[in-house]
Amino acid sequence: MKLEIENVSKTYRGNVAALRGFRLELGPGVLGLLGPNGAGKSTLMRILATITQPTAGRVLWNGTDIKHAPDALRTVLGYLPQDFGIYPNLSAAEFLEYLAAVKGLDAASARKRIGELLELVNLADAARRPLGGFSGGMRQRVGIAQALLNDPQLLIVDEPTAGLDPEERVRFRNLLSELSGERIVILSTHIVSDVEAVATDIALIAQGQLIVHGAPEALLAGVNGKVWEVVIPSGELPALRQGHLVSSTAHRNDGVHARVVADAPPRPDARQLEPSLEDAYLATLAAHRHAAAAEAAV
Amino acid sequence: MRPLRVVYAMARADFLERVRRYSYLVTLLFAVYLGYAAGTGIISLRLGDYRGVYTSAWIGAMVSLVATTFLSLVGFYIVKNAVDRDRQTRVGEILAATPLTKSSYLLGKLLSNFAVLASMVAVLAVAAVAMQILAAEDRTFHIGALILPFLFFTLPAMALTAAMALLFEAFRFLRGGFGNVLWFFLWSFGIALPAVTNHPQLDPSGLWMVYQSMLPAAHAGIPGYKEGFSLTIADKSVRVATGFHWNGVEWTPEIVILRLAWIAVAISLVLCGTWFFDRFDPARSRQKSGARSRRKGAAAPAGVAPEFSTVQAPIVTSTHLTPLATGARHSGSWRILVAELRLALKGYRWWWYAVAGGLLIAQFAAPLDVARGPLLAVAWLWPILVWSALGTREARFGTEQLLFSCARILPRQFPAAWMAGILVAALTGLGAAVRLALAGQSIGLLAWAAGALFIPSLALALGVWSGTSKFFEGLYVALWYVGPLHRVPGIDFTGSANGPQAGRYALFYLGVAAILVGAAFFRRARQLRGA
Numbered sequence: 001m002k003l004e005i006e007n008v009s010k011t012y013r014g015n016v017a018a019l020r021g022f023r024l025e026l027g028p029g030v031l032g033l034l035g036p037n038g039a040g041k042s043t044l045m046r047i048l049a050t051i052t053q054p055t056a057g058r059v060l061w062n063g064t065d066i067k068h069a070p071d072a073l074r075t076v077l078g079y080l081p082q083d084f085g086i087y088p089n090l091s092a093a094e095f096l097e098y099l100a101a102v103k104g105l106d107a108a109s110a111r112k113r114i115g116e117l118l119e120l121v122n123l124a125d126a127a128r129r130p131l132g133g134f135s136g137g138m139r140q141r142v143g144i145a146q147a148l149l150n151d152p153q154l155l156i157v158d159e160p161t162a163g164l165d166p167e168e169r170v171r172f173r174n175l176l177s178e179l180s181g182e183r184i185v186i187l188s189t190h191i192v193s194d195v196e197a198v199a200t201d202i203a204l205i206a207q208g209q210l211i212v213h214g215a216p217e218a219l220l221a222g223v224n225g226k227v228w229e230v231v232i233p234s235g236e237l238p239a240l241r242q243g244h245l246v247s248s249t250a251h252r253n254d255g256v257h258a259r260v261v262a263d264a265p266p267r268p269d270a271r272q273l274e275p276s277l278e279d280a281y282l283a284t285l286a287a288h289r290h291a292a293a294a295e296a297a298v
Numbered sequence: 299m300r301p302l303r304v305v306y307a308m309a310r311a312d313f314l315e316r317v318r319r320y321s322y323l324v325t326l327l328f329a330v331y332l333g334y335a336a337g338t339g340i341i342s343l344r345l346g347d348y349r350g351v352y353t354s355a356w357i358g359a360m361v362s363l364v365a366t367t368f369l370s371l372v373g374f375y376i377v378k379n380a381v382d383r384d385r386q387t388r389v390g391e392i393l394a395a396t397p398l399t400k401s402s403y404l405l406g407k408l409l410s411n412f413a414v415l416a417s418m419v420a421v422l423a424v425a426a427v428a429m430q431i432l433a434a435e436d437r438t439f440h441i442g443a444l445i446l447p448f449l450f451f452t453l454p455a456m457a458l459t460a461a462m463a464l465l466f467e468a469f470r471f472l473r474g475g476f477g478n479v480l481w482f483f484l485w486s487f488g489i490a491l492p493a494v495t496n497h498p499q500l501d502p503s504g505l506w507m508v509y510q511s512m513l514p515a516a517h518a519g520i521p522g523y524k525e526g527f528s529l530t531i532a533d534k535s536v537r538v539a540t541g542f543h544w545n546g547v548e549w550t551p552e553i554v555i556l557r558l559a560w561i562a563v564a565i566s567l568v569l570c571g572t573w574f575f576d577r578f579d580p581a582r583s584r585q586k587s588g589a590r591s592r593r594k595g596a597a598a599p600a601g602v603a604p605e606f607s608t609v610q611a612p613i614v615t616s617t618h619l620t621p622l623a624t625g626a627r628h629s630g631s632w633r634i635l636v637a638e639l640r641l642a643l644k645g646y647r648w649w650w651y652a653v654a655g656g657l658l659i660a661q662f663a664a665p666l667d668v669a670r671g672p673l674l675a676v677a678w679l680w681p682i683l684v685w686s687a688l689g690t691r692e693a694r695f696g697t698e699q700l701l702f703s704c705a706r707i708l709p710r711q712f713p714a715a716w717m718a719g720i721l722v723a724a725l726t727g728l729g730a731a732v733r734l735a736l737a738g739q740s741i742g743l744l745a746w747a748a749g750a751l752f753i754p755s756l757a758l759a760l761g762v763w764s765g766t767s768k769f770f771e772g773l774y775v776a777l778w779y780v781g782p783l784h785r786v787p788g789i790d791f792t793g794s795a796n797g798p799q800a801g802r803y804a805l806f807y808l809g810v811a812a813i814l815v816g817a818a819f820f821r822r823a824r825q826l827r828g829a
Binding site: 046049050051052053070071074075077079081083084085086087088089090094097098099101102103104105106107109110112113116117120143146148150151179 | 623625626628630633634637641696698699701704707
């Protein structure tokens with residue numbers, strides 16, 4: 001089972017480049033695709049889901065170019081788009097039955113699968129209610145269920161936890177971990193904690209380009225020994241932000257506890273911390289921006 | 299001054315959003331075509347068998363009436379999306395959270411609707427000038443006679459059209475396909491209103507006013523003229539009455555006030571609409587079942603902190619998924635057909651099925667001519683909203699990405715959706731088909747089958763290409779009105795009015811259906827390729 005993304009570029013009308021020479025090779029496991037807004041994540045997801053075609057480059061699923069034989073992938077694809085609609089007059093079960101028929105599942109398998117999926121996403125009690133009355137989080141769970149209908153070998157989920165409450169988010173993370181064994185899961189998000197929880201691999205994308213691809217440990221190694229905590233009066237926070245990369249702050253009784261990513265301690269009283277993936281992500285992104293700015297200046 | 303600024307800002311933003319879409323170019327092209335049709339005689343204004351000399355007054359009146367008549371019908375469908383766009387893009391919810399009043403919002407939208415329609419009128423006004431130059435029947439230009447009909451006939455009618463479109467959007471039950479169908483009948487009624495009531499005041503289009511103004515000159519200049527005044531399409535029998543000189547409508551203050559009063563009516567209608575406009579409150583448009591089920595969930599009392607001594611593990615339900623069997627992904631085509639049929643018919647209330655059933659039973663019980671004539675005509679208008687969803691449902695509900703990432707959409711789902719439409723036509727018109735078969739009328743049966751194929755094919759093609767159900771709803775009702783209802787041979791796609799030519803017309807409609815399905819297939823294939 002292999003997904004190869006070879007030099008994929010996508011340029012929209014008005015010469016807006018969303019992806020530029022993107023290259024990646026994936027096997028079974030969960031890939032966390034991280035990047036800021038507008039980095040090209042959703043464009044990449046749509047290309048992999050055969051919704052959009054790349055302007056250049058190709059995507060191979062087990063050696064087959066999905067541009068020429070999209071059904072080779074679609075048969076085994078589960079896709080949860082960032083924005084999707086539902087048919088408001090259908091119930092959750094009916095909507096899933098409809099999509100199961102579209103995906104070509106036979107009636108008996110579909111019935112069993114839909115029952116399990118509704119249990120899985122905690123919608124069994126609401127299965128017969130019209131989707132038009134569902135909350136955003138409930139609709140998102142229906143979206144998750146439909147993506148799993150055909151027992152996909154490639155599961156692409158774009159911002160899947162948007163709108164989910166904390167309990168459902170944890171539940172979804174656990175589900176992704178369990179599913180990842182024998183399939184490729186691509187989890188696109190800008191919520192670093194989601195990726196931290198489940199990803200076996202991380203790809204960082206910015207300005208349509210792949211910046212880093214590797215295991216979370218490798219990304220973390222880059223900021224090992226470079227994360228500090230300083231406690232300062234709140235009035236000094238703007239000055240600290242001017243000179244350093246501050247990844248988080250928390251107001252406490254003794255002042256502001258700021259988490260700083262820097263090569264050297266930002267203050268003599270700074271305390272070294274264990275790096276988190278968010279620290280590594282922000283530091284890598286900041287380094288990329290500096291490099292891009294320097295390149296532009298030349 | 300602030301409310302005026304808000305109205306202006308609302309109208310400006312909405313107008314710019316519209317004119318920067320490709321569909322606006324199509325809109326303008328339609329106006330150009332209307333101008334061309336008027337200029338080349340495809341559409342003509344006639345009194346009896348004659349038309350007047352193409353003077354400034356005649357051309358101004360004729361082109362302005364063409365604009366008034368056709369743009370008030372088609373323009374309604376073009377602009378009836380001002381509020382819906384804000385609903386779909388969810389900009390409406392942002393606006394609803396501001397101090398913007400319902401009246402400011404709707405008046406802004408009215409202005410924008412009016413501006414779009416007025417831009418089409420402007421194209422036709424230019425066409426009128428060009429027409430007089432090119433026709434060269436009278437080289438004397440009277441700019442007032444040429445342009446004033448646009449100002450006093452067309453623009454007030456456009457204001458009224460813009461307001462009606464907005465009013466329909468304000469009422470929940472008129473927002474969708476039912477409103478689109480209803481508009482056609484309202485429009486027909488509006489055109490006939492002054493003739494029916496004999497009140498020149500009730501003349502939103504101005505047709506009656508022009509007719510009354512032309513009568514004395516017509517009696518004097520047209521040999522043997524008694525009565526008759528119409529805008530006709532593709533009628534080659536019209537002759538020029540060289541002695542018929544009409545100097546145009548005399549714009550007395552009363553007439554001008556009467557015409558401008560329609561603008562006041564338009565504004566009043568929109569202000570009335572504020573009573574019914576939900577201001578993007580989903581609770582006011584949500585289904586009752588949803589509201590009921592929400593009430594079931596009892597909320598915890600506020601302000602009470604939870605008490606626990608030890609942290610409990612969450613209750614975890616099963617996350618086990620049985621892997622699909624190897625052959626599970628190869629279901630028969632009938633399953634997708636049943637799923638499409640269910641989707642097409644879902645959401646209709648019991649009375650919808652009751653009426654469809656009643657019409658079906660009546661087809662079995664009535665004499666054959668009635669069964670395949672008026673009864674079949676009504677039976678094939680009743681499911682119009684089922685058909686108009688073909689090809690547009692995915693775009694309307696935003697399920698394209700879910701569907702288009704599935705395998706074999708073109709060979710499975712696309713034909714299944716089309717077949718579901720045909721099945722609806724076949725089921726609703728089954729009585730007429732059985733009666734024709736029992737009577738041994740094979741040509742009649744062929745015509746019936748051609749109709750049953752033609753309707754969903756037209757719906758699918760227009761839906762897939764336009765992405766909206768409005769075009770089918772508007773065009774189909776117009777076709778139905780002229781063909782099956784008024785029994786115009788050739789236009790009657792049910793075949794009952796086509797007499798000895800029924801077989802030939804049936805083959806024609808079968809051919810058209812094939813072309814339409816081919817066009818829809820081609821477009822859907824392109825959509826699937828992400829083009």
